[in-house]
Amino acid sequence: MNNKKILLLIFCLSVVMTLIWFRKGLLFATAEEGMPFYSPERSAQLFGSLWVDDGTGYSSPALITQFPLMLILKYMNLVISNVMGQAIVFALLIFSGIAGTYLLVESLVRDKKISLISALFYFFNLYAMSQVWVRALFGAMFTWAYLPVFLFLFIKSLKEKRWIWIFLFLFSSLIYSYSYSYLASILVLWVPAGLWVVFCIVTEKKNKERRRLFAKSLILLAVWIIINFWWLYPYLVLSTKAYSAITTPSLSFESLKAVSGNFPLQEILQLKQKFFFNSESNKDLPWGTFYESALTRIITWGGFAIVFWGWIKSMKRKYWMFFTTLLFVGLFISKGTNPPFGFEFFKVAFEGLPFLAILRNSYEKFGLVFLLPYSIFFAYGIVEISARITRPINKFIFLGMVSLAFFGYLVLPLWIGSVFPDYYFVSVPSYYEELSEFLNKDTSDGRVLMAPMLPSHGVRYSWGYRGDEPSRYLFDKTIISRYSNSKYYSEIYSGLIDAFSSKSPNLEGILTKANVKYIVLNYDIDWEAVGAVSPEFFKSVLEGRNSIRPVGKFGNLEAFEYIGNKNFSFIESLGKGAPSLVYKKLSASHYKISAMDSKGDFKLIFKQTFDDYWEAFVENEKIDRHYVIYDYANAWDIDQKGDFEINIKYNVRPWD
Structure with missing residues (x-):
């Protein structure tokens, strides 16, 4: 069989797997990334800049890498649904992983059997x-x-x-x-x-x-x-600040040490991890005790035996040393602080190279480097064993049993779709779109505060969703909906929680500072499960305040408008000589402002989270006096009279 036919078969397999997974026609949305595929247009808008206009704003250099895909999907959504677009991405990912492995191995070993078995094992x-x-x-x-x-x-x-x-x-x-x-x-x-x-x-x-x-x-x-x-x-430029805000070398090391107990050497050699394959470590496994049976353990250890046999018998092969080096480097890093020498290596590595904090869950992060040569040696082992079987019928039976055991039974959840719990796939109720359309009629820059307010970033909804709070994807307006580790953002969010909790008379003042115009009560949230306060409590705080009025119910969403602030804009001026301001948002990281009739000496206030990289320029001259105001926002002191132009930029990349 030539390469074209093999690649076609791999493509067909990828489509079949995707159809199995997406058979209910629902959107895959869960865990830390939430639902960026719900509205690729919104996601492209969020991730098209270094500054993410979510909450009161924050920088996240990693998120900008998602922009190209979301831009492509944005235009695909003009002709296909978001679910179809996501399913196509999944099919292409599966095809890429399997076909890429086949082409890689075939280009080195020049053996189609070894290449195809390696490729299939890399997925299954x-x-x-x-x-x-x-x-x-x-x-x-x-x-x-x-x-x-x-x-x-x-x-x-x-x-x-x-x-x-x-x-x-x-x-x-x-x-x-x-x-x-x-x-x-x-x-x-x-x-x-x-x-x-x-x-x-x-x-x-x-x-x-x-x-x-x-x-x-x-x-x-x-x-x-x-x-x-x-x-x-x-x-x-930004990674040091981003990581120092959430971790330190010692905390990263302690985190790695804690999780390393889930993947001791004997687990890694079977490509397993206790948290996913041991019911005592995780009571909510979708496959229960399936992987604790004698048969599955025989198969997984049998797989390692095949890999070991393939490693031994392929020693004379040209690229054996490369595959072996890759295997042992991948194994050593993946096992974390487990012996031998894991504790000592990572202790020194994290202290000397803080960047390596990205490996604080080493098996998850680096295990692919172990998996790739493991797959190749598995293929070597299968081919070496089958070569010793002389009768064609016996060879056929052997290969059939191996395929059934490793590519079928052992990964049965992949074939029947139970690899994903039911809550991984969701259908967003239509009233979220109805509320979004209502909010979009308001052309001001007023933010939307979602309640119940969350003690962290995770949430559960009654319609099945579990994962990172997804409101930034569900609505086009700027949403304050979850806690963040960003220093100043966390302070304004915590301040809002405290104001609601204590029914503070200063609540309106904090809403004004945060530029909040709407408060949305979400009755879909399982507030007890996430440790929040009920939406009824938030409603009791809002009712009876003259500056807050109800504006409508949209399914399980109830919207209130804060009318105590006359100017819902991200940019304002304060002081006796303050000018009138008209501004245009060129992007999330660049605002152009026309200042008119300034009498001189005023404060320019910019209601995005304070960051040293925000810079203000008056007629191309940088304003040096930059400080925090309203506990989270940016302010500059400007002494300029008359009419002039101001540019506010998030100045990280020199070419922006």
Whole structure:
């Protein structure tokens, strides 16, 4: 069978798996990423800038990498539904992971049987099932799909003299840019690539060829950095501040040490993790005790035995050392602080390189580097065993039993769709869109506060959704709906919670500072499950206040309008000499303001979360006096008379 037919079969398999998973026609939305596929247009608007206009605003350098996909889906949504668009993405991801592995292995070992078995195992295994699909993180899915493609194109770019391979290698970074939102992907992709370069240089006998390989690999890395500079640069600039706000090297190490107990060496060798395959560690497993049966344990340990046999019997193969190095590097990093030497290695690594905090769940983040060579050695083992079976019928029976055991029974949840709990797929009630349309009629910049207010960012809805609070995707208006670790944002959110909890007479003052115009009570929220206060309590606080009036009910959503503020704008001026202001939002990170009839000496207030990278320019001259006002917002002191122009920019990238 030629490669085209094999790739066609892989494509058909990808479509079948997607149809099984999306058979109910619902949107896949859960976990930390929420529902960005609900409205790709809204998601593209949110992630098209370094400054995310959510809540009172925050910077997130990783989120901008999601923009290319959401922009594509935005235009696809003109002709197909959001569910169809998402299903197409899933099918292409599955195809990419399987086909990419096939092409990678076939280009190295020149054996279609080994290549196809490796490719199938890369998808049909317990690691991919639990760490990629069940975790429901789109960044992890993209990284799983991109790793074999990335390595295939990188190797081709080094080996071949045709420029098309370099173009495809660089272009793929844009197509798979969503994977970079999963920051560990940088290591997952480039550690194997680096090991390949080392392998080639060590095994190459000609010094001239060694120098060529080394130089070309450096050029590829440099050009990759340039191509990806649009997200790499802000990440490098902002990452230290972003990570220091939520963790420290010691906290990252303690976190890794705590989770490492879930994946001791014996679990990793079976591609398992206690949390997903041990009912004592997780009572809510969708497959119950299925993976604790004697049969499944025999199969998983049998799989490792096949891998070990393949590793032994392929020692004389040309690329055995590369695959072996990749396997053991992946295993060592993936096992976290488990022995041998895991505790000592990560203790030093986290202290010396805080960037490595992205590995604080090492098995989840880096396990793909272990899985890829594991799949290849599994294929070697199967082919070596089948080669020892002389009778064709016995060989057929053996391969059939192996396929049934490893690609069928062991990953049965993938085939029947139970890999995803029912709440992973949702249908958003129509009254959310009705409320959004109502709010969109208001052209002011007033924010919308969602209640009950949450003590964290997770939420449960009565219509099935569980995951990160999704209101930023459900409504076009700027929404304050969840707690954030962002320093000043968290303070204004906590202040609002305290004001409601104490029924403070100063509630209106905080609403004014936060630029809140509407309060929406959401009766769909399972407020007890998330540790919040009931919507009825919030309603009791709102009722009876002259400055707040009900404006309508939309299904289980009830909207109130705060009318105590005359000017719902993100930008205002204070002081005796304050000018009149008219502003235009050019993007989430750039506002242009026309100041008229200034008498001089006034405060310019910008109601986005304070950040040192917000800068104000009067006629291209930067205003130096920048400070916090209203406990969260930005303010500048300006002494300028007459009419003039002011630009406020989130100035991270020099070219913005």
